[in-house]
Amino acid sequence: GGAELLFDKVKEHEVKLSHDNNPWTIRKLLVWIKENLLKERPELFVQEDTVRPGILILVNDADWELVGELEYEIQNKDRIVFISTLHGG
Amino acid sequence: MCQITSQNDVIPKEDCRLRYPYLSIIKSVGKSCMKCQEPATVVARLHDPFCRNCFLVYFTHRFRATFGKSKAVRNGEKVLIAFSGGHSSCTMLHLVKEGLAEGVHKKLRYQPGVVYVDENVCLEQDKEERSAQMRKIETWLKESTFPSYVTCIEEVMSKCSPGYRLISGDQSHDSEDGHDNPPTENSMKEEFKQLLENTSSLTTKEDLIQKLRLKLLKQIAKQLGYTKIMFGDSGTRLATVLLGNLAKGHGETVHQDMSFLDTRGEEVAIIRPMREFTSKEIALFSHQCCLQPVFIPRISTKASRLASIDTLTEDFVNGLQSNFPATVTTVLKTGAKLTSDEETIGKRHTCVLCQSPVDSSSSASSASAATQYSMSLRKSSTVYSSSSSEPEAACEVARDNASCCGEGDESCQSAKKNEELTSADLSVVMCYGCQVMMRDVKSLDRLPSSVLADVQRQKRRDEMRLEIEDFLLDGSEEG
Numbered sequence: 255g256g257a258e259l260l261f262d263k264v265k266e267h268e269v270k271l272s273h274d275n276n277p278w279t280i281r282k283l284l285v286w287i288k289e290n291l292l293k294e295r296p297e298l299f300v301q302e303d304t305v306r307p308g309i310l311i312l313v314n315d316a317d318w319e320l321v322g323e324l325e326y327e328i329q330n331k332d333r334i335v336f337i338s339t340l341h342g343g
Numbered sequence: 344m345c346q347i348t349s350q351n352d353v354i355p356k357e358d359c360r361l362r363y364p365y366l367s368i369i370k371s372v373g374k375s376c377m378k379c380q381e382p383a384t385v386v387a388r389l390h391d392p393f394c395r396n397c398f399l400v401y402f403t404h405r406f407r408a409t410f411g412k413s414k415a416v417r418n419g420e421k422v423l424i425a426f427s428g429g430h431s432s433c434t435m436l437h438l439v440k441e442g443l444a445e446g447v448h449k450k451l452r453y454q455p456g457v458v459y460v461d462e463n464v465c466l467e468q469d470k471e472e473r474s475a476q477m478r479k480i481e482t483w484l485k486e487s488t489f490p491s492y493v494t495c496i497e498e499v500m501s502k503c504s505p506g507y508r509l510i511s512g513d514q515s516h517d518s519e520d521g522h523d524n525p526p527t528e529n530s531m532k533e534e535f536k537q538l539l540e541n542t543s544s545l546t547t548k549e550d551l552i553q554k555l556r557l558k559l560l561k562q563i564a565k566q567l568g569y570t571k572i573m574f575g576d577s578g579t580r581l582a583t584v585l586l587g588n589l590a591k592g593h594g595e596t597v598h599q600d601m602s603f604l605d606t607r608g609e610e611v612a613i614i615r616p617m618r619e620f621t622s623k624e625i626a627l628f629s630h631q632c633c634l635q636p637v638f639i640p641r642i643s644t645k646a647s648r649l650a651s652i653d654t655l656t657e658d659f660v661n662g663l664q665s666n667f668p669a670t671v672t673t674v675l676k677t678g679a680k681l682t683s684d685e686e687t688i689g690k691r692h693t694c695v696l697c698q699s700p701v702d703s704s705s706s707a708s709s710a711s712a713a714t715q716y717s718m719s720l721r722k723s724s725t726v727y728s729s730s731s732s733e734p735e736a737a738c739e740v741a742r743d744n745a746s747c748c749g750e751g752d753e754s755c756q757s758a759k760k761n762e763e764l765t766s767a768d769l770s771v772v773m774c775y776g777c778q779v780m781m782r783d784v785k786s787l788d789r790l791p792s793s794v795l796a797d798v799q800r801q802k803r804r805d806e807m808r809l810e811i812e813d814f815l816l817d818g819s820e821e822g
Contacts, residue, residue, distance in 0.1 A: 256638045256640070256644065258638075259638075259640065259644070259645065295645060297647075298645065306661075307658075307661040307662045307664065307665035308622070308657075308658075308661035308665075310623055310626055310627070312627075312630065315384065315395075315630070315631070316383075316384045316385070317384065317385045317386045317627070319386045320374050320383055320384070320385075320386060320392060335630070337430075337626045337630060339430065339579070339622035339623060339625070339626045339661075340657060340661065
């Protein structure tokens, strides 16, 4: 829904995250995305340590509220989708 | 209970989705669908978990129920769908198509058409990107199987009726091809660009584009014989619009701006069937159905949150909604209770830009009178192009030139020469909100010719009325 503009217009990113003692949570992922994938205007995507209100996060097509929001631990081969609902159609 | 038969094509085939092992994860968190106790996938409304199938059923049912309950659309009525390519428009078009599909038992059958307004002139884009976007839009329009049209926002500047391009569907109309005369089209583009350049703030630009787009859609609907236009504004969007309008001075029209059925304007009414849904629900639905919305950047796309009143209000509503999911419904319910004074509606003029009633009889102690007084105290009025802002002087000029033009049908064609607009004119022909907006426009002559013509016609009718006032039987009776 337009979020790809902040990522150089690339919609899909396949990402390999390094193995760590600490498991990767969505919170950690957002920080990682901000540092590595976000090309411009970080304030339009992340706000403090969570995603900006108006951007939905789906984990394997399920609402992130059902899997624990920021504390969800990412499993291997998970598919995470960010949909921007700002600027509605 | 959530069995979806193959006849009802709301849910597309499973082969377009990849299967994910989400079931085990969701079970561990423990939330199940409130209807069928399957593992829940989405959270809709306040905090209600739904599984995918039940969510799709709920969404579709709510959409159809809104139509049925309101009785706004009659059988066989022609309804024009305003399509913008975003999540809401795509969802709405998809639901309309499924609702009217063969084999679905429906009592309500109406005739839809689809129109897309190209706003490339507001924000020039890369040619390749633009043609890729247009291809996607045209694919959407063709797949809808309804008569579809594409028009450009600069057509609102046209001196005669606006042109449009037929994409598919019915051939029974003589369609004027708006792209037949490139020189005219370029000049309209330039005029529109100049109008935008003459406005200084982003708020006014957005507002002006939105009002002119609505005007254009109404003109086209009228031309093509459609009596209603369907917009895909989500509940979240309408809540944002409501609060933004209160800030911008459009307080009189908030009720109509967010109601399901908006009957301003003589022949064409507006319906907003998506107002029951938040933008989150709509995005989830379109994602679940694998609809492919087309994203087209607008002038406020990458703007910061303080760039305009609209961006700030959107930020506010979205922020509040994420923590308090009842925000949008509360705002809309409150807005539905705000109605304007119905008694004096018949006597009022309608605003030339937004067709809302103009309150021309504000009392001496009202807020708008106070604002106007302080504005008149400001001697340097760089906003308006006229030398004199005295209403009496304008009347005198008109009286000197007045002579009967011989038209007997209530249209006064005398004094056809273009008189310049004054601030006094605006206070009569525009509602308060539009007047506030016009203060930001440096040169009023740049407005579309249809708007200026309406202003002149209204002025002449008022002057005529003043002249024959003594002969009218009763002040409230219109001759």
